[in-house]
Amino acid sequence: MAQIEGGGDSGGHKKGPGVKKAKKLSTRVDMTPMVDLGFLLITFFIFTTTMSSPKAMNLNMPKDTKNQDELNKAKESGALTIMLGKDNGVYYYEGQLAPDGSNFKTATFKTIRDEIISKRQDVMKNHVHDSNCEKLKEDAKKAGDPNWETADLDRDFVVVIKPDQDATYRNTVDMLDEMTINDVKRYAMVDITPQEYQVVQATEKTLGK
Amino acid sequence: MPSVKIPKKSTNVDMTPFVDVAFLILTFFIMATKFKPPEPVQVTTPKSVSTTELPESNAILITIDKESKVYFTVLSEKDKSIFTSIISDLNTSKNLGLTDAEKANYSKTYLVGVSFAQLKQLLDLPPEQQKSLKQPGIPVDTTGGELTYWIQAAKSAFAGQSLKYMVKGDNDSKYPAFKYVIEALKKNDQYKYNLITSLEDAPAGTELYKERHRTK
Numbered sequence: 001m002a003q004i005e006g007g008g009d010s011g012g013h014k015k016g017p018g019v020k021k022a023k024k025l026s027t028r029v030d031m032t033p034m035v036d037l038g039f040l041l042i043t044f045f046i047f048t049t050t051m052s053s054p055k056a057m058n059l060n061m062p063k064d065t066k067n068q069d070e071l072n073k074a075k076e077s078g079a080l081t082i083m084l085g086k087d088n089g090v091y092y093y094e095g096q097l098a099p100d101g102s103n104f105k106t107a108t109f110k111t112i113r114d115e116i117i118s119k120r121q122d123v124m125k126n127h128v129h130d131s132n133c134e135k136l137k138e139d140a141k142k143a144g145d146p147n148w149e150t151a152d153l154d155r156d157f158v159v160v161i162k163p164d165q166d167a168t169y170r171n172t173v174d175m176l177d178e179m180t181i182n183d184v185k186r187y188a189m190v191d192i193t194p195q196e197y198q199v200v201q202a203t204e205k206t207l208g209k
Numbered sequence: 210m211p212s213v214k215i216p217k218k219s220t221n222v223d224m225t226p227f228v229d230v231a232f233l234i235l236t237f238f239i240m241a242t243k244f245k246p247p248e249p250v251q252v253t254t255p256k257s258v259s260t261t262e263l264p265e266s267n268a269i270l271i272t273i274d275k276e277s278k279v280y281f282t283v284l285s286e287k288d289k290s291i292f293t294s295i296i297s298d299l300n301t302s303k304n305l306g307l308t309d310a311e312k313a314n315y316s317k318t319y320l321v322g323v324s325f326a327q328l329k330q331l332l333d334l335p336p337e338q339q340k341s342l343k344q345p346g347i348p349v350d351t352t353g354g355e356l357t358y359w360i361q362a363a364k365s366a367f368a369g370q371s372l373k374y375m376v377k378g379d380n381d382s383k384y385p386a387f388k389y390v391i392e393a394l395k396k397n398d399q400y401k402y403n404l405i406t407s408l409e410d411a412p413a414g415t416e417l418y419k420e421r422h423r424t425k
Contacts, residue, residue, distance in 0.1 A: 045238030056403035057259035169378035183416035
């Protein structure tokens, strides 16, 4: 626009002598190579990017102890034992395993959550108040738990997770995750006993696994 | 001679908005990208509802691959002397007979998945070639196995500093491998671990879901 020099008026318009027409330079730039490059980079970054950053799940294990007094006692009425077997198999029983295996039940990863919830509610319903309850409530209140008033109710609820030799790591983590999901405060990961392993294997056989 | 002029239509399309969008997306991806460190072992981690961030440094990473083989990695970004200290410690206590060059090579080795007997062979290779070597995994058993000594060496090298223990297991790895890893950690009086998982939403209607939505 601010150009003074023109290239001679061969353009047609005649404005008069001495008036030189400003030559219009196109402001358009060919952007095709830039777009090409842009998309190349986009493709590159799409392929290399990892969207979800990994997260850490905390796991605390108890110290091994030979001393029987130090062991946490679980009340039979509040215990739920979950066993993990081959091919994502989930088995559970409440309290202690009956010698004939009559309370041994089969579940899946979808149904076990309901079992945990119903067992928990069961335990909460049958809760008997004693002197420790108030202390538990106090602790929960201090810790800022909004449900502190009911913190003592599921005190006896313990889930014991027993993965066997055929269980995968994923099953184990899923089950630990299930504890977080259902707000199970007391749970433990323990080795499966030979008796339980036998029952699990027998059940797996009948299920055709 | 009067000629009929055919109006010339320009074939040029205005590409400016197109370019705008393209570069917007490009910027987004550049910002969102975080380059992963080279992973010689492919591990697909399970999902969990946990939202804790991973420690980046001052940590020990124990990897379990899908064949239940165990690998050992030390993550120490700032202090490279940790590596020297670990390998020298093991060299003396286990009589590995490593040369100085091999020891120096350890700090460039991302992960170790061999027994002590094969360690010399692994460290003889330059880091780029270690990937091609098929590593059989660190021997572990019900008493922790050789992994115990690795952890022990790392623990003493990190003495006085905070040290996190991370376990990165593959979906399909078997439980016993995980149990043995825990056993090895327990032997060293370590009871708190971080399991590496990828994020998953809390299922609707559960206790955790209620809690998370109440606090928000």
